[in-house]
Amino acid sequence: MKLFKRAGILMLAGMFALSGCSGGGGESKNQTVNPDQDANFNKTGLPIVKEAVTLKMVSPKAALAPDYSKMEIFKRLEKQTNVKIDWENIPDTDFAEKKNLLLASGDLPDAFYGAGFTDYDLINYGKDGTIIPLENLIDKYAPNLKMLLDRRPDIKLAITAPDGHIYGLPSWEENKLDTNPFFHVINKNWLDKLGLKLPQTLDEYTQALIAFKTKDPNGNGKADEIPLSFMHMQWCSDIAGIFGAFGLPDNLEHRIVREGKVIFTATQPQYKEALKYIHDNWYKQGLIDPESFTQDAAQYLAKGKTPDETLGSYVWWEVEEVVGPERSKDYALLPPLKGPNGDQMIGRNNGGGPGRGSFVITKENRYPAMTMRWIDQQYDPYMAAQIHWGPLDVVFKKDEKGKLVNLPLPKGVSAGEFRQKVAPGTGNPGVITFDDFGKVVDMEPRAQKRAEYLEKYYTPYMKKENYASIFFEPDELDKINRIEPELIKYVNTQRGKFIVDGEVDEKWDSYVKTLEKMGLNELMEIYQKGLDRYNANLKNK
Numbered sequence: 001m002k003l004f005k006r007a008g009i010l011m012l013a014g015m016f017a018l019s020g021c022s023g024g025g026g027e028s029k030n031q032t033v034n035p036d037q038d039a040n041f042n043k044t045g046l047p048i049v050k051e052a053v054t055l056k057m058v059s060p061k062a063a064l065a066p067d068y069s070k071m072e073i074f075k076r077l078e079k080q081t082n083v084k085i086d087w088e089n090i091p092d093t094d095f096a097e098k099k100n101l102l103l104a105s106g107d108l109p110d111a112f113y114g115a116g117f118t119d120y121d122l123i124n125y126g127k128d129g130t131i132i133p134l135e136n137l138i139d140k141y142a143p144n145l146k147m148l149l150d151r152r153p154d155i156k157l158a159i160t161a162p163d164g165h166i167y168g169l170p171s172w173e174e175n176k177l178d179t180n181p182f183f184h185v186i187n188k189n190w191l192d193k194l195g196l197k198l199p200q201t202l203d204e205y206t207q208a209l210i211a212f213k214t215k216d217p218n219g220n221g222k223a224d225e226i227p228l229s230f231m232h233m234q235w236c237s238d239i240a241g242i243f244g245a246f247g248l249p250d251n252l253e254h255r256i257v258r259e260g261k262v263i264f265t266a267t268q269p270q271y272k273e274a275l276k277y278i279h280d281n282w283y284k285q286g287l288i289d290p291e292s293f294t295q296d297a298a299q300y301l302a303k304g305k306t307p308d309e310t311l312g313s314y315v316w317w318e319v320e321e322v323v324g325p326e327r328s329k330d331y332a333l334l335p336p337l338k339g340p341n342g343d344q345m346i347g348r349n350n351g352g353g354p355g356r357g358s359f360v361i362t363k364e365n366r367y368p369a370m371t372m373r374w375i376d377q378q379y380d381p382y383m384a385a386q387i388h389w390g391p392l393d394v395v396f397k398k399d400e401k402g403k404l405v406n407l408p409l410p411k412g413v414s415a416g417e418f419r420q421k422v423a424p425g426t427g428n429p430g431v432i433t434f435d436d437f438g439k440v441v442d443m444e445p446r447a448q449k450r451a452e453y454l455e456k457y458y459t460p461y462m463k464k465e466n467y468a469s470i471f472f473e474p475d476e477l478d479k480i481n482r483i484e485p486e487l488i489k490y491v492n493t494q495r496g497k498f499i500v501d502g503e504v505d506e507k508w509d510s511y512v513k514t515l516e517k518m519g520l521n522e523l524m525e526i527y528q529k530g531l532d533r534y535n536a537n538l539k540n541k
Contacts, residue, residue, distance in 0.1 A: 035367070035369035035370065040053070041367075041369065041370060043141070044143075046080050046081060047080065047081050047082035047083075048081045048082060048083055048370055048373045048374060049081075049082045049083060049370060050082070051082070052082050052083070052084050053082070053083055053084070053367065053370060054083075054084040054085070054086050055083065055084075055085055055086065055109075055110040055111065055365070055367070055370075055371060055374070056085075056086045056088065056109040056110050057085050057086070057087055057088070057109055057110060057111045057112070057113045058088045058090065058098075058099070058102065058109045058111075058112050058113070059087060059088070059089055059090070059112070059113040059114045059115075059424070059428075060089070060090050060091070060092040060095035060114050060116065061089040061090070061091065061092060061424075062092055062420040062425065063091065063092070063093075063420065064417055064420035064421050065089075065420050065421060065424075065425075066421065067087060067089050068085070068087040068089055068424070069085070069087050071422070071423075071424075072391050072394060072422065073386055073387060073390070073391045073422070073423060073424075074087075076391065077374075077377060077378075080377070081373075081374055081377065083370065083374045088109065095116060096116060099112065099115070099116065103121075103125060103130060108130070108362040108363070108364045109362065109364075110361065110362060110364065110365040110366075110367075110371060111359060111360060111361045111362065111365060111371055111375075112359070112360050112362070113358075113359055113424075113428070113429070114171075114358060114359075114424055114427055114428040114429070115168065115357050115358055115359055115360050116357060116358075116427065117131075117167075117168050117356075117357025117358075117360055118357060119356075119357075119471055119472065119477060120477050120481065121357060122161060122167040122168050122356065122357055122360075123161060123162075123163075123167075123474050123477060124474070125167070125360075126161060126163075126165060126167040127163075127474070129363050130362060130363060131167050131168075131360040131361065131362055131363070132167075132361050132362070132363055132365070132368060133165035133166060133167060134165075134166045134167065134168075134169065134361065134372065135160075135164075135165060135166045137361075137368055137369060137372040138166065138372065140369070140372075141369050141372040141373045141376065142372050142373070142375070142376035142379065143376065144376050144377070144379035144380045145169070145376050145379040148379060148431055148433075152433065153538075154353070154538065155170060155172070155353075155354050155431065157534075157537055157538060158170070158353045158354050158356060158468075158469055158471070159354060159356040159471075160471065161471055162471060162472070162473045162474070167357075167360060168356045168357040168358060168359065168360050169356075169358050169359040169360075169375065169379075169429055170354035170355060170356055170358060170429075170431055171354065171355040171358035171426070171427050171428055171429055171430060171431070172353070172354035172355060172431045172432070172433075173388060173426060173432050174431070174432065174433045174434045174436075174437075175432075175434070175437060175443060175447060175451065176352070176434070176451070176454070177447055177450050177451060177454065178349050178352065179348050179349055179352065179454060179458070179459070179462065180241065180346055180347070180348065180349065180454060180458045180459075180462065181235060181236040181317060181349060182236060182237075182238060182239075182240060182241035182315050182346075183236075183315065183316060183317060183318065183319065183333055183453065184241060184242070184313070184315050184333065184334040185313060185314050185315070185316065185319055185322070185331050185332070185333060185334065186198070186199070186205075186208065186312065186313045186331065186332055186334050187212070187217070187309070187311065187312050187313065187330055187331055188330060188331060188332035189217075189309075189330035189331075190211075190212055190217035190218070190309075190312060190330075191208060193217050193219075194208075194211045194212075194215055194217055196208050196211060198332060198334070199334065199337060200335075200337065200338060201337055201338040201339075202242075202245045202277070202337045202338065202339050202340065203340075204337075205313075205334070205337050206281050206282065206287070208312075208313075209227035209228055209282065209285075209287040209312065209313065210227075210285065210287065212225050212227040212287075212312035212313070213225060213227045213285075213286060213287060213312075217312075218308050218309050218310060220308045222308075224308065224310050225310055225312055226289045226303060226310055226311050226312060227286075227287040227288070227289075227312045227313060228282065228287055228288050228289065228292075228312060228313045228314070229288075229289035229291070229292055229295075229300065229303055229311060229313075229314050230288075230289075230292045230314060230315045231292065231295060231296075231297070231300055231315075232292055232293045232294075232492070232495075232496055233252060233492045233495070233496075234297075235252065236315070236316055236317040237297075237300065237314075237315050237316055237317075238252065238315065239278070239315060240252060240347060241315070241336065241346050241347060242274070242278075242337070243265070243270070243271060243274045243347070244336055244339075244343065244344070244345040244346045244347060244461070245274070245336065245337050245338065245339030245340075245343055245344065245345075246270040246271070246273045246274040246277070246339050246340070246341075246343060247270045247339065247341060247343040247345075248263075248265055248268050248270035248271065249265075249345050249346055249347030249348075249463075250265045250266070250271065250274075250347055251265075251347045251348070251349055251350060253350055253467070253488070254266040254488070254491060255350060255467055255527065256347060256348075256350075256465075256466070256467070257465040257466060257467050257531065258463070258465060259465075260465075260531070260532075260535065261528070262467065262524055262527045262528045262531055264520060264524055266491045266495070266515075267512050267515060267520070272504060272508055273340075275495065275498040275499060275504050276502075276504045276505070277340070278499050279498060279499050279500070279501075279502040279504065280502070283499050283500055284502065288499070289303075293496050293500070300314075300322070301321065301322055303322075304322035304323035304324065304327070305323065305324055305327075309327065309330065311323065313334075317450075318446065318449075318450060319331050319333070333453060333457050334457075335457045335458070335461065336458065336461045344461055345461045345462070345463070346458050346461045346462055347462070348462045348463060348464075348465070348466040349466065350466050350467040350468075350469075351466070351467070351468070351469040352466065352468075352469065353468060353469035354431060354469070355427060356469075356471070358427065358428060358429045359375055359429045375429055378429045378430045379429070379430060379431065381431075381432060381433075381436045381440040381441070382404065382440055382441075383430065384429075384430030384431055384432050384436075385404055385430075385432055385436070385440060385441040386404075386423065387423060387424055387428055387429065387430045388423060388424075388425060388426060388428065388430055388432060389419060389423055389425075389441075389444065390418070390419060390422035390423040391422065391423070392404070393407075394407070394422050395407060395418070395419075395422055395423070396441070403438075403439065403440060403441065403442065404440065404441040404442065405442045406442055406444065406445065415444060415445070415446055467527070467531065468531070468534055470530045470531065470533075470534045472526070472530050476526050476529070476530065479522065479523070479526055480523065480526060482519075483518065483519035483520075483522065483523045484523055486518065487515060487518045487519065487520060487523065490514065490515070490518065491515065494511055
């Protein structure tokens with residue numbers, strides 16, 4: 001660890017003593033025994049220290065983001081707290097690998113910020129003392145975070161490891177925007193030209209796709225229309241939402257909950273019927289873009305912006321990003337379609353709770369109390385909003401009631417690009433709860449639009465139950481990591497083959513038996529046990 005400190009306070013080093021790193025909660029190898037007696041440390045109020053102290057932190061950053069030392073939000077925090085951060089920013093695309101190298105080598109910073117620690121990381125690095133437990137530090141030095149956890153026991157439960165310690169701090173925007181990531185879109189302009197109404201049933205939708213393919217709705221005399229394109233088993237761009245028309249919705253994990261019971265969707269009769277329908281009525285008829293199984297996001301998004309309009313229907317997070325703002329007026333969202341037996345429903349995304357590995361303190365940190373006071377500033381709801389979206393007078397202004405409201409974007413800059421440049425963003429420390437929206441901060445305009453669409457088109461067709469973000473026991477995590485990656489890879493590969501090649505009836509039994517041999521039943525038992533334990537703990541809070 002490298003900790004820099006002005007010469008004027010080095011004399012205080014004699015007040016420090018070393019203590020062990022395991023078990024006690026909030027202790028590190030070099031921690032001050034009684035930080036409250038450190039003359040440079042203020043237990044409350046600002047600044048946190050009288051004379052400046054520097055901590056080294058490692059953090060990922062987005063492609064467009066400047067080094068965090070040049071980011072206005074952190075300049076203000078340094079001025080308020082007197083705590084200077086020596087940032088080592090790593091491109092987010094390389095962060096996971098670099099983080100693992102640092103942890104393996106023992107070349108540790110004082111803390112990892114925007115840390116991206118998985119449950120496996122938190123359990124194992126907490127167990128061996130690489131990162132320290134934080135619950136005692138929270139109780140003594142983090143009034144904002146403590147108030148949040150007292151008010152929301154579900155958040156405290158979500159970030160508490162099975163051994164009772166809190167190793168990582170939460171990050172969350174509780175806006176429920178990802179309950180259904182799959183917005184199903186159709187070319188309404190083409191429907192009008194062809195004299196077709198907006199489909200309400202799966203069969204009406206199929207007839208519309210056939211018309212898109214055969215009747216030249218873009219009028220250029222070429223058979224260049226793509227009736228339906230998607231990205232196979234990819235976030236926000238898959239056709240998993242359509243499976244609900246067969247009576248059992250699906251999601252990217254193929255795992256749902258009904259009346260407290262965990263169900264693996266990809267072996268159920270409804271899933272099988274959906275595959276048969278999609279092969280027989282769509283793929284076999286040439287209605288599905290063959291590149292749906294191989295294309296990346298850049299290729300997919302380009303299909304909505306060809307000179308002649310060629311895209312008939314697609315799935316994505318928002319309409320505009322695929323076809324552009326001007327062309328978006330030609331497209332409309334489809335609600336969940338009624339299936340052959342009248343079923344009309346859509347799946348709910350699993351998890352959705354707080355991320356729990358956003359900030360960790362390592363054993364090398366000599367000042368965990370000071371570090372906890374610094375990070376706690378970011379759990380004040382107003383500061384949390386600025387950490388996630390951008391600072392006051394840059395992204396927000398305060399209205400007459402003190403609420404943060406969005407300023408106009410700079411000309412020619414999208415909200416997503418601007419956010420990267422001025423704020424650490426999603427996944428970084430700070431929690432903005434559902435209650436904070438509208439009282440503390442306004443939701444982004446594009447987020448407001450998405451929330452309205454979810455409420456209008458999809459929420460009425462969702463069940464409330466989903467699989468919570470559960471912190472598993474170490475042996476359970478080991479088993480999940482051993483079984484699940486290969487099993488899900490097999491399921492998804494087979495789904496693609498069933499859609500393209502058919503032969504669902506002929507190969508179904510062999511497919512199910514293979515999954516059972518791969519450990520499907522053991523995996524579902526672990527998920528059921530975890531859910532039962534989570535629900536029991538929640539009831540006792």
